[in-house]
Amino acid sequence: MSQPKPRLERIWPLLPGLAALLVTTLLLLAMGTSPIDAYSAMWQGAFGTSARVYSVLAFLVPLLLAASGLLLTFKAGLWNIGIEGQIIMGAVAASWVALRVQLPAGLQIPLELLAAMAGGALWAALAGILKTRGGVHEIFGGLALNNLAILFTNYLIAGPWQPPEGGSFRGTQPFGAHALLPLFENSRLSLLSLALAVVAFAGVALVLTNSHWGLRLKALGQNARSAFLLGVSSNREMLLAMAVCGALAGLGGGVRVLSWFDSLRQSISGGIGYLALMVVLLAGFRLVLTPLVAFFFSAVLNGSITLQLRTQLHSALGDILTGVLVLLVLLFGNYERVRRAFRRRRSQADG
Amino acid sequence: MQVHLNTIHKQFGSLVANDEISIQFEPGRIYGLLGENGAGKSTLMKILSGYQQPDRGEIALNGVVQHFATPRQALAAGVGMLYQEPLDVPVFTVLENFLLGRADDGQRPQQSAKALAQLAGRYGFQVDPHEHTRELSMGERQQLELLRLLAGGAEVLILDEPTTGISAEQKDLLFASMRTLAREEGKTLILVSHKLDEVQELCDYAYVLRKGRLVGGKQLPCPNQELVDLMFDELAPRPARQTAPGDVLLDLQHVSARTPRLELEPVSLHVQAGQVLGLAGLEGSGQELLLRACAGLLPLSGGSLRLAGEPQPDWDYPRARQHGVAYLAAGRLEEGLIAGLTLTEHMALVSNAHGLLVDWLQNRQLAAQHISTYQVVGQPESYIENLSGGNQQRFLFAMLPQNLKLILMEHPTRGLDIRSTDWIWEQLDRRRADGTAIIFLSADLDEIAARSDQIAVFSGGRLLRSVPAAETTADELGHLIGGAL
Ligand SMILES: Nc1ncnc2c1ncn2[C@@H]1O[C@H](COP(=O)(O)OP(=O)(O)OP(=O)(O)O)[C@@H](O)[C@H]1O
Numbered sequence: 001m002s003q004p005k006p007r008l009e010r011i012w013p014l015l016p017g018l019a020a021l022l023v024t025t026l027l028l029l030a031m032g033t034s035p036i037d038a039y040s041a042m043w044q045g046a047f048g049t050s051a052r053v054y055s056v057l058a059f060l061v062p063l064l065l066a067a068s069g070l071l072l073t074f075k076a077g078l079w080n081i082g083i084e085g086q087i088i089m090g091a092v093a094a095s096w097v098a099l100r101v102q103l104p105a106g107l108q109i110p111l112e113l114l115a116a117m118a119g120g121a122l123w124a125a126l127a128g129i130l131k132t133r134g135g136v137h138e139i140f141g142g143l144a145l146n147n148l149a150i151l152f153t154n155y156l157i158a159g160p161w162q163p164p165e166g167g168s169f170r171g172t173q174p175f176g177a178h179a180l181l182p183l184f185e186n187s188r189l190s191l192l193s194l195a196l197a198v199v200a201f202a203g204v205a206l207v208l209t210n211s212h213w214g215l216r217l218k219a220l221g222q223n224a225r226s227a228f229l230l231g232v233s234s235n236r237e238m239l240l241a242m243a244v245c246g247a248l249a250g251l252g253g254g255v256r257v258l259s260w261f262d263s264l265r266q267s268i269s270g271g272i273g274y275l276a277l278m279v280v281l282l283a284g285f286r287l288v289l290t291p292l293v294a295f296f297f298s299a300v301l302n303g304s305i306t307l308q309l310r311t312q313l314h315s316a317l318g319d320i321l322t323g324v325l326v327l328l329v330l331l332f333g334n335y336e337r338v339r340r341a342f343r344r345r346r347s348q349a350d351g
Numbered sequence: 352m353q354v355h356l357n358t359i360h361k362q363f364g365s366l367v368a369n370d371e372i373s374i375q376f377e378p379g380r381i382y383g384l385l386g387e388n389g390a391g392k393s394t395l396m397k398i399l400s401g402y403q404q405p406d407r408g409e410i411a412l413n414g415v416v417q418h419f420a421t422p423r424q425a426l427a428a429g430v431g432m433l434y435q436e437p438l439d440v441p442v443f444t445v446l447e448n449f450l451l452g453r454a455d456d457g458q459r460p461q462q463s464a465k466a467l468a469q470l471a472g473r474y475g476f477q478v479d480p481h482e483h484t485r486e487l488s489m490g491e492r493q494q495l496e497l498l499r500l501l502a503g504g505a506e507v508l509i510l511d512e513p514t515t516g517i518s519a520e521q522k523d524l525l526f527a528s529m530r531t532l533a534r535e536e537g538k539t540l541i542l543v544s545h546k547l548d549e550v551q552e553l554c555d556y557a558y559v560l561r562k563g564r565l566v567g568g569k570q571l572p573c574p575n576q577e578l579v580d581l582m583f584d585e586l587a588p589r590p591a592r593q594t595a596p597g598d599v600l601l602d603l604q605h606v607s608a609r610t611p612r613l614e615l616e617p618v619s620l621h622v623q624a625g626q627v628l629g630l631a632g633l634e635g636s637g638q639e640l641l642l643r644a645c646a647g648l649l650p651l652s653g654g655s656l657r658l659a660g661e662p663q664p665d666w667d668y669p670r671a672r673q674h675g676v677a678y679l680a681a682g683r684l685e686e687g688l689i690a691g692l693t694l695t696e697h698m699a700l701v702s703n704a705h706g707l708l709v710d711w712l713q714n715r716q717l718a719a720q721h722i723s724t725y726q727v728v729g730q731p732e733s734y735i736e737n738l739s740g741g742n743q744q745r746f747l748f749a750m751l752p753q754n755l756k757l758i759l760m761e762h763p764t765r766g767l768d769i770r771s772t773d774w775i776w777e778q779l780d781r782r783r784a785d786g787t788a789i790i791f792l793s794a795d796l797d798e799i800a801a802r803s804d805q806i807a808v809f810s811g812g813r814l815l816r817s818v819p820a821a822e823t824t825a826d827e828l829g830h831l832i833g834g835a836l
């Protein structure tokens with residue numbers, strides 16, 4: 001019964017991208033920089049050498065893991081803002097194993113990754129329990145838990161996990177080589193982590209399109225009351241969705257400490273959780289678009305770091321571009337909504 | 352205001368909901384719009400009220416051709432519609448809902464509240480401007496919506512199945528106000544309904560749609576049979592029902608329950624396997640509470656509940672489901688069906704299948720099978736919210752598991768046409784014969800009198816009386832309920 005979509009509606013998702021590019025271009029012109037130079041510098045920064053491509057991919061891994069998890073929670077109608085804290089707690093848990101446990105490499109790394117998943121899952125489950133038992137909305141619970149996770153990291157770095165030489169408050173001592181993920185060609189990319197991210201995304205895609213659990217989450221997200229009456233135990237499914245999302249985010253946090261860095265740092269996530277939220281929103285919760293948008297974000301953000309070195313521009317250009325993009329998509333991304341608003345405006349003018 | 356609909360055509364994919372319909376409505380009269388479930392009544396009225404646009408055809412008001420892109424434009428031109436499913440915003444107060452979507456005319460809240468009260472007074476409606484809409488009953492929400500339309504300048508009022516789910520008292524009030532609006536204020540009224548007696552009582556003229564076409568019109572009153580003949584090909588006679596109740600299935604001892612609005616005083620009742628218990632009473636008299644308590648959706652505040660002889664101290668909804676108790680709520684799309692899911696997805700959701708992955712092919716076949724046995728107008732891929740109201744109800748029934756012990760229902764045939772109603776009760780009777788007990792509540796006393804074995808009458812949170820259905824009539828029930836006021 002699907003009706004052919006009008007042309008405009010089909011190309012609509014592309015428009016905010018073009019508009020964001022336009023806004024950024026104008027901004028560059030206003031600052032007296034050649035946009036072509038800037039964009040080519042950015043492109044060079046992201047894809048200029050193979051090392052840079054690896055860097056883009058390495059940054060993508062935790063972002064894609066978190067975004068995959070968020071696809072689950074969003075489907076269940078949950079705003080898992082606490083994802084940032086879940087990434088951090090994953091990093092903390094992985095660090096704990098890396099610092100305190102000595103095993104042969106074949107066991108060490110799997111244990112670290114499992115710990116990372118457990119840490120993230122636990123932190124997410126906490127937000128879930130606050131919601132189901134305490135009636136605390138997951139947004140507020142999540143924000144509070146994010147701050148707690150940051151405080152906890154700072155405490156660990158400054159206290160029990162302080163490097164022996166002391167002085168630096170910026171991170172723990174580097175983990176032993178056996179505890180770190182093997183890196184690809186001297187980059188920050190671990191192929192194992194990339195493979196895990198791809199598998200995680202594929203798993204989420206399968207869950208959402210073809211599993212009973214995914215269907216229950218969808219039902220819950222669309223109408224929790226009806227879903228309950230149809231036999232979906234809402235609390236359990238919500239908690240499970242949170243925990244699985246937290247586990248994926250935690251895994252991302254683990255990858256951050258075990259490959260992108262080599263130790264637990266103060267801003268270990270650096271906002272990847274919030275970035276993942278933007279990715280999923282921008283992708284309009286659509287499966288296929290999510291990894292593409294995540295890749296785009298990763299490329300733009302990595303590219304703009306080099307941009308700063310090449311031109312006088314601040315690396316914030318990448319942030320500006322993505323920020324404007326998100327704003328535009330949130331405002332105008334939904335074709336139906338825009339059309340309705342437009343009609344309303346017109347009808348007001350008529351009436 | 353005179354309304355001309357000219358060759359209105361509306362298609363959803365390959366389904367023709369309105370097929371070149373030309374129809375005319377005169378001011379000062381009340382029209383009935385009849386037709387079986389899915390005939391296209393709501394679609395036609397949504398087009399007239401700007402909620403949907405026709406593919407072809409035109410609308411003329413007092414001879415002037417109009418184009419409505421939104422309900423707001425239609426209301427500005429004088430056409431207002433009360434939808435089958437209420438559209439108000441539950442968290443808003445009555446006053447906020449009243450003001451919703453109106454141009455800001457610079458009135459202060461007090462003035463608006465006064466205007467609202469005045470308007471309500473004219474039609475005998477009682478509304479408290481500061482109450483939250485979610486606290487209101489169906490009938491009160493409807494009154495509020497009607498007032499909003501009138502304040503917005505509606506000259507043509509469309510009411511889509513307004514009497515389903517409201518109390519008899521509210522219905523009388525609604526009909527009185529409709530008469531006033533037509534006879535004294537010269538407005539044009541259109542009533543969409545499945546209840547022929549109501550239409551006969553209220554309307555001057557009835558149009559009948561069948562499968563998207565206008566098949567005729569009749570001056571009213573006329574014999575019901577003439578309308579039925581227009582609406583349906585043929586109607587099977589209602590089979591006589593036999594009852595042979597079995598053991599006591601559900602036994603309630605001094606059960607009480609409460610919500611912030613109402614307290615149900617201790618009730619002792621029982622239902623036997625294969626028996627039908629009808630709960631009668633004005634809306635909000637306590638029968639809903641009892642039903643929800645039986646379903647485990649409302650905790651008992653006192654008393655005890657036994658199912659098949661077993662005491663159930665920790666009765667809740669998941670447990671009730673496990674024990675073969677099903678519950679069908681009044682609000683279809685709010686409690687029961689999930690907008691945004693297709694029929695196939697609904698099937699897969701309730702299929703309870705083991706295994707990780709959904710077998711879409713099998714569920715699609717299952718959906719198709721239910722669609723044909725329950726004669727639902729729709730496809731497995733249709734989104735549930737796109738089905739007509741009656742078809743949604745049929746699909747709800749189609750989703751009920753087999754081998755239930757007890758079925759609890761609020762307004763089971765609300766929004767169903769006569770044939771569907773008979774058919775649904777036939778299905779229920781078949782389950783009853785297999786020993787399923789049924790408890791239902793309905794605003795339709797005829798339905799209660801005709802379909803129950805035992806009838807419990809409620810008033811003000813109290814069980815007034817429980818009588819065998821054979822010993823009473825709908826009339827008597829009406830007096831009982833009314834007299835208790
Ligand atoms: N948005 C939509 N998308 C697809 N099909 C639709 C949509 N709206 C209505 N239909 C279909 O059009 C037909 C007519 O629906 P309509 O709601 O007008 O029926 P109705 O006469 O009001 O029935 P009822 O008495 O059950 O309310 C139905 O078969 C319905 O499934």
Ligand SMILES: [Mg+2]
Nearest residue numbers: 393435739740
């Ligand atoms: Mg209808």
